[in-house]
Amino acid sequence: MKRTYLATSLILVFFSFSCFALNAQETFRIKGVCVGAPAKDDVEEFVSFIDTILSPSGVNTLILRVDFGYQYKSHPELVGDNPLRKKDIRKLVEICKEHNIRLIPQINLLGHQSWATKVGKLLEVYPELDETPGIKLPKEYKWPNPDGLYCKSYCPLHPDVHKIVFDLVDEITDVFETDAFHAGMDEVFYIGHKQCPRCNGLDPAVLFAGEVAAIRNHLALQGKELWIWGDRLIDGKTTGLGEWEASYNNTYRAIDLIPKDVMICDWHYEKAHPTPVLFASKGLPVVACPWRDSQVATEQVAMLRGLMKNGSKEMTSKYAGIVHTYWNSARNFMDGFYGKSEKAQNDPSVKCFRELVKIW
Numbered sequence: 001m002k003r004t005y006l007a008t009s010l011i012l013v014f015f016s017f018s019c020f021a022l023n024a025q026e027t028f029r030i031k032g033v034c035v036g037a038p039a040k041d042d043v044e045e046f047v048s049f050i051d052t053i054l055s056p057s058g059v060n061t062l063i064l065r066v067d068f069g070y071q072y073k074s075h076p077e078l079v080g081d082n083p084l085r086k087k088d089i090r091k092l093v094e095i096c097k098e099h100n101i102r103l104i105p106q107i108n109l110l111g112h113q114s115w116a117t118k119v120g121k122l123l124e125v126y127p128e129l130d131e132t133p134g135i136k137l138p139k140e141y142k143w144p145n146p147d148g149l150y151c152k153s154y155c156p157l158h159p160d161v162h163k164i165v166f167d168l169v170d171e172i173t174d175v176f177e178t179d180a181f182h183a184g185m186d187e188v189f190y191i192g193h194k195q196c197p198r199c200n201g202l203d204p205a206v207l208f209a210g211e212v213a214a215i216r217n218h219l220a221l222q223g224k225e226l227w228i229w230g231d232r233l234i235d236g237k238t239t240g241l242g243e244w245e246a247s248y249n250n251t252y253r254a255i256d257l258i259p260k261d262v263m264i265c266d267w268h269y270e271k272a273h274p275t276p277v278l279f280a281s282k283g284l285p286v287v288a289c290p291w292r293d294s295q296v297a298t299e300q301v302a303m304l305r306g307l308m309k310n311g312s313k314e315m316t317s318k319y320a321g322i323v324h325t326y327w328n329s330a331r332n333f334m335d336g337f338y339g340k341s342e343k344a345q346n347d348p349s350v351k352c353f354r355e356l357v358k359i360w
């Protein structure tokens with residue numbers, strides 16, 4: 001009897017240890033969602049959504065795209081329409097604290113300073129920061145176009161730009177009570193442009209890396225971490241990944257120039273490209289990011305688990321996890337989740353998230 005008990009105990013201990021070893025290897029440190037910050041009127045519902053859906057789904061990181069949608073006190077001239085107030089953010093902070101969810105605000109820096117026919121708040125108020133002042137926004141936006149206009153950029157070498165944007169970064173990270181900030185920095189098409197008297201002729205990789213380092217260093221002085229999208233750091237031509245999810249404009253060598261503690265959000269939406277290896281091998285922490293294709297998300301999870309299982313401990317420590325990207329509002333995300341309409345019910349990005357949380 002005693003011997004059977006001992007044997008059973010040993011088997012159980014061994015089994016538990018094996019499971020622990022397996023889990024320790026396969027668990028993602030970061031399970032995140034990136035979504036537009038909720039509108040003021042949707043904050044209460046979004047708080048409940050975090051409480052009842054996101055947290056129970058395992059989400060431990062929530063990136064909210066705020067941009068100019070906050071009532072900034074440091075720069076009231078840059079406040080967009082219907083901004084969130086401090087008391088709204090406070091509610092989000094509280095629920096995230098309760099569930100140990102890391103809350104990260106995003107303001108698009110460098111690129112994405114216009115959208116289609118509309119200039120963003122920063123360049124609307126401070127047009128002198130425009131990298132391409134001679135390129136006017138069209139009445140009707142079409143891609144491709146002769147100017148190669150996707151979105152405007154600010155000039156990273158303008159002497160006034162950092163004072164302004166760092167005020168916003170400091171204020172939003174303080175109100176979010178967070179130690180991390182997402183600066184976007186994806187799809188920067190205008191950089192080192194010939195129209196810019198400061199950047200004209202300079203190496204785009206050096207300019208891009210310089211801007212990453214400037215933002216990172218500013219945050220690091222306050223013990224805060226920088227997150228960015230990874231596309232400008234991948235050679236689009238050699239990898240065959242093209243000019244959107246990778247770079248055709250010579251920014252990719254910045255991968256060797258940026259500080260090694262910048263978190264890279266490696267988005268790929270049509271295929272689970274094994275680019276996390278690229279970032280990890282440069283010493284950069286990386287999360288894989290799906291969007292609306294459940295198959296891609298599933299394969300990204302499998303890929304990361306394979307890389308973690310087979311990689312060295314140095315590389316494995318860089319594979320930080322997965323962040324689902326929902327490229328619409330918090331309102332639409334919730335509507336999709338609750339199936340508010342037939343269209344919402346069939347939202348592929350919501351479906352992708354549902355599948356992802358089953359396996360992450």
Ligand SMILES: [Zn+2]
Binds near residue numbers: 131155192193197200
């Ligand atoms: Zn410039």
